[in-house]
Amino acid sequence: MSTKKLSKEPFLDWVDFIISTEQKVYGVQVHEDKADRFEYAVLQKAEDLRIDYDVTMLPPKKYFQPPVETIVEFGAKDGYKSVYDTEKFALIGVHPYDMAAINQMDKLFSQDNYDTHYMGRRNNATIIACDVVNPSKNVFASSMSTATVKQGFDVLVTDTGDGYVVEAVTDKGQKLLDMAKADEATSKDLDARRSVWKKNEKELNKHALNCKPSDIPKLLEMAYDHPLWEEKAKTCFSCGSCNQVCPTCYCFNVQDSVAWDLTSGNRQREWDGCLLDGFTKVAPGHEFRPKRSSRFRHRLYRKGKYVPGKIDGEIACVGCGRCIDACLPDIANPVTVYNQLLEEFGFNKKTNPQVCLST
Ligand code: SF4
Ligand code: SF4
Structure with a gap:
């Protein structure tokens, strides 16, 4: 595998080349309706690509787990068949925290009941990740150890100011990079990339967590009956x-629809959310998390305790800050909750700035 250095024009030519070869290419662009926001969308030409973006409104999970997808079709005559997306695609501009989230989803969707729909799309994807140039106003990836990423992507692009250091780490990525008109990166280029990583590991931190991410499960173990859940959930x-x-929420609902003449139908799954009323409603009408406070608490426990139990202790919050942007009453910030709990349990920032609950 190789690492190359591209200046701006050859980089754009390379992206145009990818657009001309891949079946479909999605890249980060200015949002269609909101000029000051960014989104992943079909990339028609290289000049629309904005790898200097701060954060996209939705994470790239929509390409691996679409908001609505048909998973089975059935008919009275033909029986049933599973429906799969087989199209190969490239995704350009995935930030490290979103890559970390995809890496977590890969583990979750491939363990226990292997999810052929998610994993099929994942295997069809070529991911061109890029390091952050402009931090968003609520990012806290540095606190969650996701400001840089070392795996999961095929190619990593780092803007070093005077051009792009581009590294291929898989055969798929190398095939693409071979098509770029570029020289091998020099040791000076690699040093410049290391400086970007070092800076981001420190500075993508608009909300500093006052403990190590690995302390969060232990903290939550102490906090199940804390009044904070009621207090926060009031609004x-x-x-x-x-x-x-x-990017790490993957819950879905599954629903069958049958045509009016009862001869055919399909099974669809669509995004669901543990904060929504009715999320836990079961067949006889019983709802086992009817209170807002229990749903509010569940979201934080899922991210900070339950999922880590399934994926080697990794916290299912990558610090993208999107929930902070999205929450009108401003109560969704996980760092605010964790830091408040640390204070309440006497782990004071001033006296004990980096507590370790596990020692
Ligand atoms: S909990 Fe919030 S900050 Fe953490 S990954 Fe999800 S949206 Fe991003
Ligand atoms: S975004 Fe805020 S208000 Fe909406 S469900 Fe989440 S915590 Fe509640």
């Missing part, structure tokens, strides 16, 4: 926005 709208924008 919660149960709108589910914090779930929808989160």
Whole structure:
């Protein structure tokens, strides 16, 4: 595998080349309706690509787990068949925290019940990740150790100011990079990239967590009956926005629809959210998390305790800050909750700035 250095024009030529070869290419662009926001969308030409973006409104999870997808079709005559997306695609501009979230989803969707729909799309994807140039106003990836990423992508692009250092780490990525008109990166270029990483590991931190991420499960173990959940949830709208924008929320609902003449139908799954009223409603009408406070608490426990139990202790919050942007009453910030709990349990920032609950 190789690492190359491209100046601006050859970089744009390379992106145009990718657009001309891949079946479909999605890249980060200015949002269609909101000029000051960014989104992933079909990339028609290289000059639309904005790898200097701060954060996209929705994470790239929508390409691996679409908001609505048909998973099975059935008919009276033909029986049933699973429906799969087989299209190969490239995704350009994935930030490290979103890559970290995709890496977590890969583990979750491939363990226990292997999810052929998610994993099929994942295997069809070529990911061109890029390091952050402009931090968003609520990012806290430095606190969650996701400001840089070392795996999951095929190519990593780092803007070093005078051009782009581009590294291929898989065969798929190398094939693409071979098509770029570029020289091998020099040791000076690699030093410049290391400086970007060092800076981001420190500075993508608009909300500093006052403990190590690995302390969060232990902290939550102590906090299940804490009054904070009631207090915070008082202003919660149960709108589910914090779930929808989160790159690590993957809950879905499954529903069958049958045609009026009862001869055919399909099974679809669509995004769901644990903050929504009815999320836990089961067949006889019983709802086992009817209170907003229990749903509010569940979201934080899922991210800070339950999912880490399934994926080697990794916290299911990558610090993208999207939930903070999305929450109108401003109560969704996980760092605010964790720091408040640390204070309440006597782990004071001034006396003990980096507590370790596990020692
Ligand atoms: S909980 Fe919030 S900050 Fe953490 S990954 Fe989800 S949206 Fe991003
Ligand atoms: S925490 Fe905020 S974004 Fe989440 S459901 Fe409640 S009001 Fe909506």
